[in-house]
Amino acid sequence: MNMRTYSNKLTVLLATLIILNLWVAVFGDGMKNTDEITARQNRIEIKDFAFNPQTLTVKSGEKVTWINRDEEPHTVVSVDKQFNKSTALDTDQTFTITAGAPGTYSYFCSVHPKMTGTIVVEK
Numbered sequence: 077m078n079m080r081t082y083s084n085k086l087t088v089l090l091a092t093l094i095i096l097n098l099w100v101a102v103f104g105d106g107m108k109n110t111d112e113i114t115a116r117q118n119r120i121e122i123k124d125f126a127f128n129p130q131t132l133t134v135k136s137g138e139k140v141t142w143i144n145r146d147e148e149p150h151t152v153v154s155v156d157k158q159f160n161k162s163t164a165l166d167t168d169q170t171f172t173i174t175a176g177a178p179g180t181y182s183y184f185c186s187v188h189p190k191m192t193g194t195i196v197v198e199k
């Protein structure tokens with residue numbers, strides 16, 4: 077192997093390392109963004125007298141936000157008092173909780189008790 081071949085191989089190796097580093101940097105950021113998007117998507121819309129999605133699975137410590145898209149006021153009340161109840165939410169008003177201990181959180185609207193939903197909190 078002459079010096080020139082050796083130098084070329086070194087260049088290829090270095091270039092590969094740089095590309096790998098860039099890829100990891102981009103991929104790493106991608107992972108972080110995905111987590112942020114997941115966190116932002118813990119959102120339950122209240123529309124047409126229903127919670128949507130009706131069942132939402134989140135991880136303990138994540139936030140969950142309800143937004144009222146109806147013209148009627150609605151509330152969010154935990155059946156087993158696993159979180160503090162909301163005030164009556166006006167149109168486009170939001171209510172946020174932080175998911176606590178793992179388990180199944182059943183909730184309802186105290187104004188319209190037939191409106192029910194579930195949050196499954198995982199570890």
Ligand SMILES: [Cu+2]
Pocket residue numbers: 125149150151185186187188191
């Ligand atoms: Cu309601």
